[in-house]
Amino acid sequence: MSDDAVPATSRDRGRPGFLTTVVGCFTVLVLVPVLVVGTYLAAAVAFTGWPPNLNPFAEETVDRTGASVLKSLTEISEYxxxxxxxxxxxxVEKDVRFVPGWLNGERVLYVGKGDVDAVVDFSELDERRVELSEDGTTVTVTLPQPTVDEPTLDVADSYIAHRDEGLVNRFQGSEVEREAQLRAIEQMTSAATGEGLLVDLAKENTTAMLRGLFGSLGYTDVTVTFDDEAR
Known part of the structure; x- marks a missing residue:
């Protein structure tokens, strides 16, 4: 009998069995690896326990003792x-007495650029400067005043805007540029110290840092003062 002579109901009757077999095989292929992995994890947990970074019930220990906190702060040393x-x-101008400038003399107009840091010394902190409450909720920190560090002159970015040299100076070494650099550093120090803005910013940043640090340790009331404010 030709294939065309087979009733439609007979041909359709064979397809569900084939699909069931395919789906069944696919289900087995998917479930077997899952069951194997699940069995392996169960055995690993039973013998070794959850890995610390995967165990949802792992305990975390936070050391909030005074000695530990002080050690962490003093290790910062200079903040x-x-x-x-x-x-x-x-x-900067250098002339030779009784000699005209065009013959022996030098003048340099130097533009100095650099950075200045304000630093807070943490190295001398002790129990008197870091007061912790017995219930572990309150801390008071008394710090020394921020100090202005020595400027770092950016030699690559700084430059000589103008230079005048006498005839003699063109054939001999000159230290005028180095002197200009030293004066630029002095002027940066004076500006950073005199205006007070850098020191004020250092106080704000230090206070914010310590509040974040102690807050992460569970302290809810953090007070930060500096020597001149504590008196």
């Missing part, structure tokens, strides 16, 4: 709390 960028113009 660079703020940085200011400064630009200054230095005019």
């Amino acid at each position: 660079h709390a703020a940085t200011g960028h400064y630009e200054t113009v230095v005019d």
Whole structure:
């Protein structure tokens, strides 16, 4: 009998069995790896316990004792709390007495650029400066005043805007540029110290840092003062 002579109902009757077999095989192929992995994990947990980073019931220990907190702070030693960028113009002129400038003399107009840090010293902190409450909720920290660190002159970015040299100076070494650099550093230090903005910013940043640090340890009331404010 030809294939065309087979009733439609007979041909359709064979297809569900085939589909069931395919689906059944697919289900077995999917479930077997899952069951194997599940069995392996169950055995691993039974013998070794959950890995620390995967165990949802793992306990975390936070050391909030005074000695531990002090050690963490003193290890910071110097906290660079703020940085200011400064630009200054230095005019340095060197002349030889009784000799005209066009013959022997030098003048340099130097533009100095650099950064200045305000630093807070944590190295001397002790129990008197870090007071912790017995219930572990309150801490008071008394810090020394921020100090202005020595500026870092960016030699690559600084430059000589103008230079005048006498005839003699063109054939001999000159230290005028180095002197201009030293004066630029002095002017940056004076600016950073005199205006007070860098020190104020250092206080704000240090206070924010310590509040975040102690807050992460569970302290809810964090007070930060500096020596001049504590008196």
